[in-house]
Amino acid sequence: MNTNEYKDILVFAEVQNLKPAENSLELLGEANRLRNELGDNTRVLAAVLGSNISPVVESLFRFGADVVISFVDDKLAEYRSDLYGEALTRIIEKYKPAIVLIGATFTGSELAPTVAAKLKTGLAAHCTELKINDEGNMVQVVPAFGGKVLGDILTPNHRPQMATVKAGITQKIESRDFTGTIEDFQCDLTGFGDRIKITGRQTELAKGKPLHESECIIGGGFGIGNKENWTLLEELATLLNGATGCTRPALDEGWSQDEHAMIGTSGVAVRPKIYINAGISGAAHHTCGIKDAGVIISINKDANAPIFEVSDYKIVSDWKKIVEAVVTKLK
Amino acid sequence: MFQFFNEDQKMLQKVVREFVEQEVAPHAAEWDEKDVCPVELWPKLGQMGFFGIFVPSQYGGPGLGLTERNIILEEVSRHSAGLGIAMMTHELAIAAILNFGSEEQKQTYLPLLLSGEKVGGLSVTEPTGGSDFGNQSTTIEKTEEGYVINGRKCFITNSHIAQINVITGTSGVNEKGRKMISTVIVPEGTPGWTAGRKENKLGLRGSVTGDIICCDVKVPHNCMIGNEGDGTKIAMHTIGHFGRSGMAAIAVGVIKGCYEEGIKFSKERMVYAKPISNLQAIQFIIAENMVDLEAGHAMLYNACAIYDRGQSCVAEIAAVKLFTSEAAARASKRTIDLMGGYGIINEYPIGRFLRDSMAIIPSGGTSHIMSIIIAGTVCR
Amino acid sequence: MALNIAVCVKPVPDSKHYDKISIDPVTKTWNRTGIPMIIGDLDKHALEAALTLRDKFQGKVTVFTMAPESTRDNLVEALAMGADEAFLLSDKAFAGADTLATSHTLAAAITKTGPYDLIITGNESDDGSTGQVSAQLGEWLGMPHIMNITHLGYQEGVIELSVVTENGSVNYEVVLPAVLGVTRKVNKPRLTNVMGMLKARSKPLTILKAEDLPVDVRQIGLTGSPTQPGDIYSPKMGRKTEEITGSPEEIADRIILELRKAGISV
Incomplete structure (x- = not known):
C-alpha cells in the first residue's frame, strides 16, 4: 500500500x-x-x-x-x-x-x-x-x-x-x-439494511448534566455509605451547576442510578475544571478516568487512601461534614 | 498449596470457590451474627452437586471420594465455617446410610439428602459425654412392631433443622454383658422426636446446635442400619473418617481465610506511607500462616487419599484434625495481631475465624481425645 | 427450530490479580507471571445467552477461542458450564494477532465447522477491552452484527434485541445468521455444578492449527495485523497532594476559593 x-x-x-x-x-x-x-x-x-x-x-x-x-x-x-x-x-x-x-x-x-x-x-x-x-x-x-x-x-x-x-x-x-x-456524497446502498430492522426505541434521559459537559464534577464512591447521603452530593452538584459522577461500587449499590455517570476504565473519562470527590479510595479503575481533570480535591477519612496520590488537595475528614459545610455556605 | 490434585479436583475447587464467593461470602457475617443456618441454600447446594459427592451413581451421586468432599468443605469454610459444619453433619447421615445401610434405605434416603430436599443429622453425643461412646444411656428397644427410642442427646449439629436423622443408642447387652450400641434412622415427622434447647455458641454460629429429645419414638424394623450391635462400628467409621476429616477441612478453610485475609490487609494497610507487608514482624505472621496452611493441606489430603484408596486411616485423620484445628486457632489469633485494632472489628472476618476455630477444637473430639486415638493406634 | 450457536470466548488474566502486573523496563513487555487465566466475565454472559437459547429451542453450543494451548482448561470450564463442543485455535502462526487477524482466524474456524445460526461474543474482552472482535467477525463472515445487547429473545428465525445507546435503548429484529455482542445486562451466567464438570471431560475439545483452517496466511498472526504495538508504560498521575486542614467551615471556604479559581461561578 x-x-x-x-x-x-x-x-x-x-x-x-x-x-x-x-x-x-x-x-x-x-x-x-x-x-x-x-x-x-x-x-x-x-x-x-x-x-x-x-x-x-x-x-x-x-x-x-x-x-x-x-x-x-x-x-x-x-x-x-x-x-x-x-x-x-x-x-x-x-x-x-x-x-x-x-x-x-x-x-x-x-x-x-x-x-x-x-x-x-x-x-x-x-x-x-x-x-x-x-x-x-x-x-x-x-x-x-x-x-x-x-x-x-x-x-x-x-x-x-x-x-x-x-x-x-x-x-x-x-x-x-x-x-x-x-x-x-452518494453511493448505492441497495442490499444493505434488509437484515437488521429497528422495531422500537426508548428514550431515557440521563439525569442531570452529562458528565463530559460539566465543568465541575462531584464524585462519590463506596464511602458515601447510603443512598440518602448520595443526595447530598447531588445537592452540591446542582448548586455548582455541575454533575455527579461515581465509581463502580457506588453504581452497584444503586446510589447513583445513572450508569453514564460512572467514571473510569469501564465508564467515561472526564476533564472538568474541578473534580471534588468523597469516599473514593482511588482504585486505578477510577483514577485513570480523572487524570485530565483540572483541579482534584479529594475528601477521605483514610489519610492513606491512594486517591490522595492523584489529588491536588487532600482533606482527611468525614466527607459529610465538609460537604454539608460547603452546601450551607453556597446557599 | 497442595499440588497433587487431579484435573477434576482442581476444577472442583474453582467451581466451589465461585459458588461460595457468590452465595456464601456475602452472607457469612450475617449468619454468624444472627446465628441462623441458611437451610434455604440446601436445594441449591444439592443442585450444585455439593452433597454426597462420594456417593456412587446408582444412588444419584458422582462417585468421587473423601478428597473431593473435603475440597468442598474447605472452600465453603474459607468464608463460613458455620455452614461448613452444617454441611459436614448433613453428610454424616449420608455416609452412615451409604456405608452401612440396606439397599432399601439407600434408595429411600440418599436421593433426598443428595438433592438437598431434606436435611440430614447424626445424633451421638449425650449429656454424659461423647467420647465415652460405649456407655450411652439412650435406649433403642426392639418390639414386635419395630424399635422404640428413648433418651436425650446434646451438642447435636443440625438438631433443629435435620429431617432425616440417624441416632445411636443401646439395645440391650450382648452375651458378654456389654451394652450393645445400635444405629437407627428416624424418618421425618416421627412422633416423639423433638429438638430441645438450642445452644448459644461462641463459634460455628450459622450452624444450629442443640438437644434432641426422644420420647417413645417408634420406628419400623427396617430403620435399623446394619444389625443390632453394629452401632459402634457405624458411628466410629462415620465420625472417624467423614466427621473428623470434615472438621479438619473446615479448619483448613479457616486457616486459608486467615492466610488470604492477612495478605490482603497487610498490602492495603499503610503505615508511614508503606504497606505493612514490608515490615518483618508482619511478614513472620504471614509466613507462619502459610506454613500452617501448607502443612494442613498436605496432611488433610494425604489422609483423604489413604481413605480413597480403600484403607482405614482413623489415626491419620485424628492427627490432621488435631493439627489443623489448633493451627486454625493459632492462625486466627496471629492474624488478629497482624490487623491491630481492625482485627477485633466485626467488619473483618478474622474475629469470627478465631471463634470458629475455638469451636472446631471440641467438634468431633477435642485435641486430647485426638491424641488418645493417635497413641492408641500407633502404640498398639 | 433447533439453533446451532457458536460462542467466542477469550481467556484473560484474572482482574483480581492486576496488581501483580508489572512492566519490564528493559524488554518493554508486561509480566503477568502468577496470574491465573480465566474466561472473561462478559464471555460467560455470552455463553449463558447461548445456553439459554439451546435449552429452550434445542440445538448445540460450540465454543471457540484463539489462545495458547495452555488455556485448554479454560475451554473445559466452558464445557463444564454446559457448552457441547469446543475448538481451541492454537498455533504459533496465530501469535501477535490484533483484532482484525484474530477475527479472521475465528471466522475461518466458524466457517469450517459451521454453518451456525448465531455467533455470540461478549461485547469486549476484560483485558484489552477493545470491543472490536464481535463486529469484525461479522464482517469477515458477511453476517449482520449488533453489539451492546441488553436483552435477547428469539422467535421463528428472528432474533429480537434491545441495545443500549447514549440516550436510551433501541429494539432490533435481526434475521439469522448473525453475530451478537452482549453486555452484562443480558443475563446472569449460571454457576458450573459438579455434574457439568464431570461431563466436560468427555465432550469433544479439538485443537485447530493454521493448516486446519481456510485462512490466508497473510491475514493471520502478526503478519495479518495492521496494528503494531509500540512502547508500554504505567500511567503517571502525580499531583501535588497539598493537605487542607482546619474546621469544616474553614475547609469549605478553601474549597469555594478553589472553585472560584477554577472558574466555576459560585
Missing part, C-alpha cells in the same frame, strides 16, 4: 438528537491539533450521515471541519451497523484520509471496527492520547488491564490509521471564523 496517497484527517460526525455529538466535536478539535503536527496541507474532513443533516453542518464548521462530507439518504435516518458501515467505508475509499477518528460512543464503538474490517486496516480503541511520530505515523496510546498499563499502537503500513476516543479525552476548539465547504 502506498501510504503517501492518504493525507487528510477524517472525523465521523455522529448525530445525536439532531445535534452533533460532543464527542465528535472534541475529535474535530483533536484533528486540528494533529493537523498542526502533520503539516498545513492536511485537511480536516467531517463525514456526516443521515436523512437530514442540515442542523449540524454549521456547527461542524464552527468546531473546525474544513470539509463536511454529507451523505444524505433516507436509509441513513437511523444508525444501523450494516448501512453506516458501508456508507462510511465508501466515503473513506473515495477521500483516502490518513487518519480516521471516531468517537467511542455506543454507535462509534461498533461502527469503527466494522469499517476497519471492511478496509482491512488497523484500529486502536479508546485511545487516551494521539500524537504523530517522526515518520509521520500516528501513535495511539491505549489503556489495557483496566488502565493498569498503557501501550502505544501504530498502524505503520496500512491506511487509514483508525482510532476511537472516548468523550472527554480530547478538547473542542470553537471559532466563528472557521469556514469550509460542503461536499455531497
Whole structure:
C-alpha cells in the first residue's frame, strides 16, 4: 500500500438528537491539533450521515471541519451497523484520509471496527492520547488491564490509521471564523439494511448534566455509605451547576442510578475544571478516568487512601461534614 | 498449596470457590451474627452437586471420594465455617446410610439428602459425654412392631433443622454383658422426636446446635442400619473418617481465610506511607500462616487419599484434625495481631475465624481425645 | 427450530490479580507471571445467552477461542458450564494477532465447522477491552452484527434485541445468521455444578492449527495485523497532594476559593 496517497484527517460526525455529538466535536478539535503536527496541507474532513443533516453542518464548521462530507439518504435516518458501515467505508475509499477518528460512543464503538474490517486496516480503541511520530505515523496510546498499563499502537503500513476516543479525552476548539465547504456524497446502498430492522426505541434521559459537559464534577464512591447521603452530593452538584459522577461500587449499590455517570476504565473519562470527590479510595479503575481533570480535591477519612496520590488537595475528614459545610455556605 | 490434585479436583475447587464467593461470602457475617443456618441454600447446594459427592451413581451421586468432599468443605469454610459444619453433619447421615445401610434405605434416603430436599443429622453425643461412646444411656428397644427410642442427646449439629436423622443408642447387652450400641434412622415427622434447647455458641454460629429429645419414638424394623450391635462400628467409621476429616477441612478453610485475609490487609494497610507487608514482624505472621496452611493441606489430603484408596486411616485423620484445628486457632489469633485494632472489628472476618476455630477444637473430639486415638493406634 | 450457536470466548488474566502486573523496563513487555487465566466475565454472559437459547429451542453450543494451548482448561470450564463442543485455535502462526487477524482466524474456524445460526461474543474482552472482535467477525463472515445487547429473545428465525445507546435503548429484529455482542445486562451466567464438570471431560475439545483452517496466511498472526504495538508504560498521575486542614467551615471556604479559581461561578 502506498501510504503517501492518504493525507487528510477524517472525523465521523455522529448525530445525536439532531445535534452533533460532543464527542465528535472534541475529535474535530483533536484533528486540528494533529493537523498542526502533520503539516498545513492536511485537511480536516467531517463525514456526516443521515436523512437530514442540515442542523449540524454549521456547527461542524464552527468546531473546525474544513470539509463536511454529507451523505444524505433516507436509509441513513437511523444508525444501523450494516448501512453506516458501508456508507462510511465508501466515503473513506473515495477521500483516502490518513487518519480516521471516531468517537467511542455506543454507535462509534461498533461502527469503527466494522469499517476497519471492511478496509482491512488497523484500529486502536479508546485511545487516551494521539500524537504523530517522526515518520509521520500516528501513535495511539491505549489503556489495557483496566488502565493498569498503557501501550502505544501504530498502524505503520496500512491506511487509514483508525482510532476511537472516548468523550472527554480530547478538547473542542470553537471559532466563528472557521469556514469550509460542503461536499455531497452518494453511493448505492441497495442490499444493505434488509437484515437488521429497528422495531422500537426508548428514550431515557440521563439525569442531570452529562458528565463530559460539566465543568465541575462531584464524585462519590463506596464511602458515601447510603443512598440518602448520595443526595447530598447531588445537592452540591446542582448548586455548582455541575454533575455527579461515581465509581463502580457506588453504581452497584444503586446510589447513583445513572450508569453514564460512572467514571473510569469501564465508564467515561472526564476533564472538568474541578473534580471534588468523597469516599473514593482511588482504585486505578477510577483514577485513570480523572487524570485530565483540572483541579482534584479529594475528601477521605483514610489519610492513606491512594486517591490522595492523584489529588491536588487532600482533606482527611468525614466527607459529610465538609460537604454539608460547603452546601450551607453556597446557599 | 497442595499440588497433587487431579484435573477434576482442581476444577472442583474453582467451581466451589465461585459458588461460595457468590452465595456464601456475602452472607457469612450475617449468619454468624444472627446465628441462623441458611437451610434455604440446601436445594441449591444439592443442585450444585455439593452433597454426597462420594456417593456412587446408582444412588444419584458422582462417585468421587473423601478428597473431593473435603475440597468442598474447605472452600465453603474459607468464608463460613458455620455452614461448613452444617454441611459436614448433613453428610454424616449420608455416609452412615451409604456405608452401612440396606439397599432399601439407600434408595429411600440418599436421593433426598443428595438433592438437598431434606436435611440430614447424626445424633451421638449425650449429656454424659461423647467420647465415652460405649456407655450411652439412650435406649433403642426392639418390639414386635419395630424399635422404640428413648433418651436425650446434646451438642447435636443440625438438631433443629435435620429431617432425616440417624441416632445411636443401646439395645440391650450382648452375651458378654456389654451394652450393645445400635444405629437407627428416624424418618421425618416421627412422633416423639423433638429438638430441645438450642445452644448459644461462641463459634460455628450459622450452624444450629442443640438437644434432641426422644420420647417413645417408634420406628419400623427396617430403620435399623446394619444389625443390632453394629452401632459402634457405624458411628466410629462415620465420625472417624467423614466427621473428623470434615472438621479438619473446615479448619483448613479457616486457616486459608486467615492466610488470604492477612495478605490482603497487610498490602492495603499503610503505615508511614508503606504497606505493612514490608515490615518483618508482619511478614513472620504471614509466613507462619502459610506454613500452617501448607502443612494442613498436605496432611488433610494425604489422609483423604489413604481413605480413597480403600484403607482405614482413623489415626491419620485424628492427627490432621488435631493439627489443623489448633493451627486454625493459632492462625486466627496471629492474624488478629497482624490487623491491630481492625482485627477485633466485626467488619473483618478474622474475629469470627478465631471463634470458629475455638469451636472446631471440641467438634468431633477435642485435641486430647485426638491424641488418645493417635497413641492408641500407633502404640498398639 | 433447533439453533446451532457458536460462542467466542477469550481467556484473560484474572482482574483480581492486576496488581501483580508489572512492566519490564528493559524488554518493554508486561509480566503477568502468577496470574491465573480465566474466561472473561462478559464471555460467560455470552455463553449463558447461548445456553439459554439451546435449552429452550434445542440445538448445540460450540465454543471457540484463539489462545495458547495452555488455556485448554479454560475451554473445559466452558464445557463444564454446559457448552457441547469446543475448538481451541492454537498455533504459533496465530501469535501477535490484533483484532482484525484474530477475527479472521475465528471466522475461518466458524466457517469450517459451521454453518451456525448465531455467533455470540461478549461485547469486549476484560483485558484489552477493545470491543472490536464481535463486529469484525461479522464482517469477515458477511453476517449482520449488533453489539451492546441488553436483552435477547428469539422467535421463528428472528432474533429480537434491545441495545443500549447514549440516550436510551433501541429494539432490533435481526434475521439469522448473525453475530451478537452482549453486555452484562443480558443475563446472569449460571454457576458450573459438579455434574457439568464431570461431563466436560468427555465432550469433544479439538485443537485447530493454521493448516486446519481456510485462512490466508497473510491475514493471520502478526503478519495479518495492521496494528503494531509500540512502547508500554504505567500511567503517571502525580499531583501535588497539598493537605487542607482546619474546621469544616474553614475547609469549605478553601474549597469555594478553589472553585472560584477554577472558574466555576459560585
